[in-house]
Amino acid sequence: MAQEIGGKYLLERELARGGMGSIWVAFDTKLRRRVALKLMSLDQVSSTSSKERFEREAMAIAQLRNPHVIQVYDYGINDNAPYIVMELLDGEDLDSRLRKRGRLPLSTVNTILLQASRALGAAHGVGIIHRDLKPANIFIVAGEGGEHVKILDFGVVALVNGQAEAWNDITRVGMLVGTPAYMSPEQARGKPVDTRSDLWSLAVVAYKSLTAQLPFAAAAIGEIIVQICTGTHAPPSSFVPSLSSEVDAFFERALAKDPSHRFQSVGEMAAAFAALAEAEGPLRTTQILVIDDEPDVKMLIEQRFKQQIKRNVYQFTFATDGLGALEELRRNPELEVALSDINMPGMDGLTFLRQAAEVSPLLKVIMVSAYSDTANFRAAMNRGAIDFLVKPIDFKDLEATIENAARRAREVRRSIRAMEENGLLRLFVNDGIVDRLLPVIRSADSLAGEFVHGTVVFIDLHGFQERSRALAADAVIRLINANFEIIVPELTARGGVVDKYIGDAVMALFQGKDHAVRAVEACLAVRTELTRMVDRVGEDSPYSCGVSIGVASGEMISGSIGSRSMGRLDYTVLGEVVARAARLSERAARGQILVDEALCDTVQGFFICEENGSVAEPGTSEVRVFNVLETIAGDAASVAQLPTVALERTSSSSIKPPKP
Template structure:
């Protein structure tokens, strides 16, 4: 344990990672009383001007990028002679460690990872930053607010466009050879973002096959430029990938940059579409979690007809720990049957962590009738249903059918939203992250009651712009704001339900939905403020936003006219109306909530009472509060914690209590 003080503020606690450029330490920020990750330049590099410049360059590069999929920089300085960077602390593992455990991933599991990395790199390239060292070790799967979020790390080799002339003349050979593009290996000046596309494509190839796309001899040929060797077809390594995937990599890893995809967004969208459209109709996948040795034999016998007909596919795990890993390997799982009493990780613990790896899957709990107290706890933690032992097969069959029908309805909702042309303009397939398996959905609308949070984000005084500016200019101004707002919402699991004039309505469901919604709204406000400050009062971002947030019970279902072929999923209820009315009362950059909601948030967010207000269309006055910021929390880390690198403080999710009629006391 080290007690060394850095920068007069940061107390080093223990080393958690290291490399050629420096070491990363877990440190305590003594002023804000929070844990951070602190990177120190290696001792043998301190005397090198190039190393010191590169270290400072990393801080500048990341400071440009306030993005949910890029590790965030809190501070930079020099302690004595030693430069240091202070970053957010992340808990989880990098993709290199994931590959060591799993060897390779399914295409469906890779899609959300690729899309998150693509969003980060799109932001970086838009800010004039080229990473130059993308590899699995620099892509980190972090656990944040009950979800797994990919973060891009280590911008130590990044090129910035601050000095365009210097970048054009730069000829240094830097990077990790197996992931470097041919032009980067040759030390060619004037590198552009397409070098990052190559590196990301190599990472993608490894995730799918567990191997590299080129032999050592082929890499040498690429470096010399003598020939352009073909990519080893991924289908020759994993036959079920198919020739379409071979064609994708032939383009993504073209030696000539102009033959690659035009942008990282285009590359990710092409792969997502390939996976989604290339999947045939599949059996409903059911994970059974139980330590009984005969459970697999029993389930296969009981459901042999459904298995033979291709309706059901079963996978098995002996405890909750293994079950989480199985869900990572099988992201197209629809339902889980889980026992409560198991070794290593019991059913209740497993239930509390399911949302981290699979937000759509529904869990049916199985336990003895005498364990009704734990069953009740499981239902309140979000279990979809329960069965008691000894299990009646007809009850099990009916419960599975009901659960699978419910999951199918959810998938239909997400798919219909993805196909909304207006949303596609702004998100470019971002919703694909959340529809990671073939959609097996019955025709017709399905309604349900859900616990969710609605955020209504309105641009301040935009009506004046519509009156005074030309239509094209007004729409450009509006869309510039939406391009900032929508990614902040979707990156935190929000689903854009609709655009209403100059406002956006988003719905957050699942674990921690209220906290995620408020984090998204705070980030929207911060991003627009920063852009307005940099761009001036006449910029499109100078309007500010008026935000209303409400949470509770909603009706979710399809509405529209079947005769017109238009049935859209949406949410209805007082929560929607309240969020909209609060937004209409909000002043510029205010986030308004009902006061009773603020009481629930007091431990996680700083809220200030605004007073009594009359909501439009409501006769009775209500008490209103505004959300100021997220509270900082002190996190403790034991020595048993796995190796971590640069984590935003994790909130305790605000869970909606679910119960079955059988459990009402």
């Protein structure tokens, strides 16, 4: 006899089984329909956190009334075991399709990505981050209008709104959450994530779908994490020669290690990928959003453009006010043209126009209103409307205006590809370095040098020389870069600027308010993050070298050093402070952060230090040395919240030179 769940669901057959439980085809005896029922396994029932995750999945999906998210019908407890009742889908997941077909054409991947983007747009709009996007969680349903994509499994979501603290405690920062091959670098490192982490995962899905390869792959989980955090992916065209350089450029941006260098919204990313599909051939349909509260507008548009709709020249989406229109934009990133009335309840057309630019930057908006509404027309054009029409509408004029707007929208999409290629330079240039170099380029006076005050940090890979002897050349470079990928963001996040790389060491300069405190706090963060990575990846990972750190503060000389005639100048700082930080780094044992007595006195209100002997200074007596152990608990929050400060320059005429 079939097992009954919740007093009304009869289990018929098992569909799948995972770590949390199993999914069944069940029959709803009350509504007389078949459903999918996810039942927690008995060995998980005793875990409070597992129960909370299970309930959270049901709550997350229930918030997303979106056609591209699997729908939840019911949630309950049966004999202490939670269950979720969902719609029963007929089709296959993307993982199964890729196993059968190997790889998919660009146009097919575009269709899947666009529909998945609608689901993500809805999730991100209410502050939900999926955190486990992968082909197995993208389901393809066959329908009369073509294939339909739905996103599954919201079991490890994170929130970025008011509920975030309560929900995210279930999967704390530092835990390995998700599927390793599809994790973003920040997720792989156990750092807090935002919506851009989902965009990375979706990009990995697209890469795998196009090439049948993962951009970052290895035999062990630890090796995969190292590759994601430090490795480079092969251009998709190296696997599929028919793919263009524009496709390669798309993935350079989509898989940028730094989230700020990726696409910043799912709509932006979907539009950029659609531009790639358009480059293969014209987009089949112009997607048009009509916003008007008059009840007969929908019927009038569909009747007037009946033939274009039938031939898939136009596809219309309708909303009755600006609020509904913004929701449609989040659901449909491929919308190109909006035809908006100005005077509407809820949200008027001018307010919509201002907010639409944030949701869908590529959207071209045509405003519609009465003959006498010239003031509003002027305001609309100032806010970015591409054109305007007056009522009663001349439909020939409307069609010509729509075509013009669609053409311009596609021109913008094409220009995006060129902008992406130019933007790749930002992946390789530190903004702080650029800020310092520009004055050098503009003014030869900077060659004379100047006195500056700040804190210098030397971070050395402690066991590098011994470990590198047994490695091949490319492995040595990967080892160094793996560590620098952890070290440099912690320095720059606290206002430090990397001055130079010296073999396996990093030299950074901190200036501005509280520079000494920020420098030491950055060193502690570096040590903590590298220790965390060893815990996650293993003692055989590149992160197990450890670091030896020296820190010193005071006046230094800054200027451009090198050969001006050869065009090889290096803007840097030098002097006794720099030399002292280097000596302290050399003296430090693995994991130590050494400072001199003066710096210890400066930061003693923020950090716990212990005396660690002395170091000889050229021409002077020995200087007492202290090892920074940890942040003082009471001041930890204030240290973490110190502002990021850009590098400040001090005119040589406004500061006295150091005493001899």
